[in-house]
Amino acid sequence: MEKKTMPAFKGTKEQEEQLKEVIESHKGQEGAAIPVLHKAQDIYGYLPIEVQTMIAEGLNVPLAEIYGIVTFYTQFSLYPKGQHQISVCLGTACYVKGSGDILEKIKERLGIDVGECTPDGRFSIDATRCIGACGLAPVLTVNDDVYGRLTVDDVDDIFKKYE
Amino acid sequence: MVNLKINGQDVSVPEGYTILDAAREVGINIPTLCYLKDINQIGACRMCLVEVKGARALQAACVYPVAEGIEVFTNSEKARNARRTTLELILSNHERKCLTCIRNRNCELQSLAEELGVDNIRFEGENTKYEIDDESTSLVRDNNKCILCRRCIAACDNQGISIISCVNRGFSTEVAASFGKSMAEVGCIYCGQCIVSCPVGALYEKNDIPKVQRAIDDPEKHVVVQTAPAVRAALGEEFGLPMGTPVTGKMVAALRRLGFDKVFDTDTAADVTIMEEGTEFIQRFTNQGKLPLITSCSPGWVKYCEHYYPEFIDNLSTAKSPMEIFGAIIKSYYAEKSGIDKDNIYSVAIMPCTSKKFEAARPEHSSSGSQDIDASLTTRELARMIKQAGINFAELPDEEFDQPFGIATGAGVIFGTTGGVMEAAIRTVYEILEKKPLENVNIKEVRGLEGIKEATLKIAGKDVKIAVAHGTKNASILLEKVKAGEHYDFIEIMACPGGCINGGGQPIVDSKTRAKVNFKDERAKALYSEDEASTIRKSHENPYVQALYKEYFGEPCSHKAHELLHTHYTKRPKY
Missing domain, CATH: 3.40.30.10 (Glutaredoxin)
Known part of the structure; x- marks a missing residue:
């Protein structure tokens, strides 16, 4: 299958902490995925597999569903912005x-x-x-x-x- | 009761029925495509549009609940035109290679095109092109055939796995795993429930017929075949026989005519599994070993455990599945006994299962020196081979399995349905622990299609708490209970809802038939009737199994048995 090359993920410990807080504050809420994804994109600038996996795991939502949402809405980006x-x-x-x-x-x-x-x-x-x-x-x-x-x-x- | 009118006819149905249910109740057919009873009822494909008097737009009958006094028209010009246009649009972006499609003449889309009299597709637009995903050992996904009905997504959700979803948007929408990964790279357990839910040819098993055919055609090869219990309960459906007809004798005859040198019954190996697993249970139960012991015959369940519940790996019985036990015995005991070089034996298994292809390919399943099972075919693949060979299945005489593995017990037969392994194990465990015959061998507590079945049995003065779960979603519910502190001694888990009778390799039951009959029940009945008719119904009483231990293994869980009949498991990533 076609695999695209991606810049390596360079998330920091601070970013991860921030994301965890966001996930924690939305846990158990219905429809939590979209607001969490928005905030995650604010934190990281984009939504790579590492970030989506953390969200899937944290919200207990299948990764496939998260990925489905991210690829549906054009506001969400799978790729970082370049220099x-x-x-x-x-x-x-x-x-x-x-x-x-x-x-x-x-x-x-x-x-x-x-x-x-x-x-x-x-x-x-x-x-x-x-x-x-x-x-x-x-x-x-x-x-x-x-x-x-x-x-x-x-x-x-x-x-x-x-x- | 709710009263309504459909096409002018008075209809009275219980509350909660949809228009589709109500229409079917009085024999009015409304076409459907994305609808799959109890699994996918989302009104997405718009094939079931009907006119409801007073409503502004056409309504999807599969999700529209009946209401008192409504008037429905299923066959008005407006409804017919809308359905036809919808179907033409679906067809316009469908790879219409029907003649060479695996689902030719067994395709719900094809049937609809015929039923609706589509004689022309007015929309010749752009066609999306997708790469076929055939990287796994078990499943092939061809999105060029996909009509986005989402039945596979619902089936995967129904299993609690959810590794596929709709990705992208609009015309670029496709059903796929996340991040463009192949099914081989995500936590797919290859249960194949997506395949048996697919209305078209977008999902099918990896074709292993050519390699089996090559082995049969090779005069040097001694080709041995074994057939799992659930296969005989469903194979007849591929040849127009009524659902639930056991076709054991005809299946054996067909396999001989296909050129297999020996036709053996996996049920015999199921009896060996019971000897090993039962002994393992008794050892763990009496010596305070790791409990609950969980069965390991279902490769979908085993893979599920490895990906999603690795903390239970030590609870899995180390006894191999019947297929692999047989594989190891054929290339060791059988080869020695019949004086055939094991390297010249080609060992084939006919399974109701797509995950068995993965199990067969596991590197640890090579205790004989090479892969113990060379090829694992689904029930559907066997049906294809029979058709291709020009065998008139329905008119075949009944033939018997070959010896020395031709006699199995009723216990081995019921392995094919949920609760069967537990029932078979209890029949043996009881007699070993109680040292007296079990009077009533029918253990009704573990039968039937309830998602999780539990019972506490009194054996040798002790309470034995057992549970049976089928479908990995139910397995997950049960395992969470165990994690929360609930005690069980012995658990049976089958990956597929209903057990192997509804395996991912079984004949496909179309949506309309599923809505009418409980095919799992029908197929299970075929197995229970064979069990009832068996003269021997307990695994440990199988004379061939007794001889096997006497001549070769010594006793269950002996050193030699451990070498050949037991295995180990690997933690696998969830993502």
Whole structure:
């Protein structure tokens, strides 16, 4: 079966303590999984197998059910965000101006899909809805840097700044 | 009683019935797909939509409770069109390779397409493509065939295991274990309850027919086969015989015609299991050993214990299951006695079970020097072999098992149903401890389909507290009681609800039949009737078993018996 490479889990003792507290405060409540997952994502930034297993064990809910919830809602992420978070706008204006092709090029270059992070933890890709910079379409951001009026050929130049 | 009208007909049914129940009661068929009585009743697939007068939208009959005075139309144009469109949409994203599908002509989706007269699929949309998961020893999952009915998820939940769920969303939804793992990498016990719940060909057993066929075709190989008790109680269903017909004689005849050199009865080995396990119980009971002793014949239960209750590993009987006991005996005692090189023996087991494939592959089950069991086939695989060989099963004469392992006792036969192992063990343990014959061998307290059965028996002046659980969810409830301090001396656990008669390798009973008849009861009756008809009903009275101990093992739990007939267990991760 297909196995995706993941950056190694780097959870700290403090984070684990925090999560345990959250689990403890929701234990026995009906529908506890979703609020606990939200807080767990706040603590760790994402929800890897290690975190989901702690939640499953702590709430006595099957891991498969937890994983089902996490993969159902787009707010939950299985992957950490990279040191450089690339967000490609797929709003209507950007999309008709070719942001889909730009996104494809970035995915190809990094070898990861939308929502994922490179195994070295440096880059992650998100596809966003309209970010309100339609005049610059197509637009992408890397952390707080905005790049507009792009073509597929600009992608390599942008990466040079971060490599 | 609640009064309603279905298609203009007055119907009166008890409160709590659904429209589906009420309609079936008066012989009106409403199509269903995700519905599986007592297991999955969630109204997800929308195949059972009906019109309820006054309701704004069509309603799912399988979850809509009857109410006084409602008028239901199951066959209106609106309902028919909605069902048909739904079915076409399901079919549009289904890999329609019916001719080569393992469930061809035994598929609820295929039957529905016929029943609803689908002659065209109007929606030719995108098709999802999934990799087939065949990494485990036992199960294959092919999501290209999956229709997302969730019956397998419910069956797994019903076992208290819950290792699969719906993952992702919308068009990308699929039924899978977490984190893209194979069934071989999660705590799956391979009970196969998901397989027997699947309406289509998305789940099936690992096909071991080719390797068995190769062995049969090899003139050098001496191919020996053994058949578990539950197989004879259900095999007939694959050939149109009424449910609950024992087909022991025809099954033996069919196996001979398939080319097996010797056809043996696993029940004989079940008698040996009782000698070993019974002796082990007496030793632990009288010498203050670890109690409760828990049976270990069900490989699904054993794997469940290893993954989820490793703290009970020391409670498991070290006696091997009947299949493995037989495997060890065939390649040692039988090989020596019949002068056949054990390396030329190919040992096949026909089991009602998918987890037996895993048990057969356990590295510790090689006391004869090589794997004691070379292949374990399900009841369904045997039926396939019989069909492929062009054998007219229903017209076969009744034939007898081969000697020296052809005589089994009634005790060995009832191993195939919940409570059977306990009943068989008590028949022997009682006589050994009391040193007098047991008058009434029918131990009714452990029979029947109640989830957990308990009794306290007086044996040799002492109270012996026994319990029987079937289905791993019930096992878990019972084990939690033990952990909470409740004392038991002897516990029988079977992984599958009802025991082996409802094993994951048994013929598939479709949803409609399940709603009408209690197939577990019917199959169990076949076994109890064979027990009643047996001249010998206690394991220790089996003359072949007595000879086996006299000639070879000395006595139960002897050094040699321990070498060949006992095993050990391994703690396995939960996740």
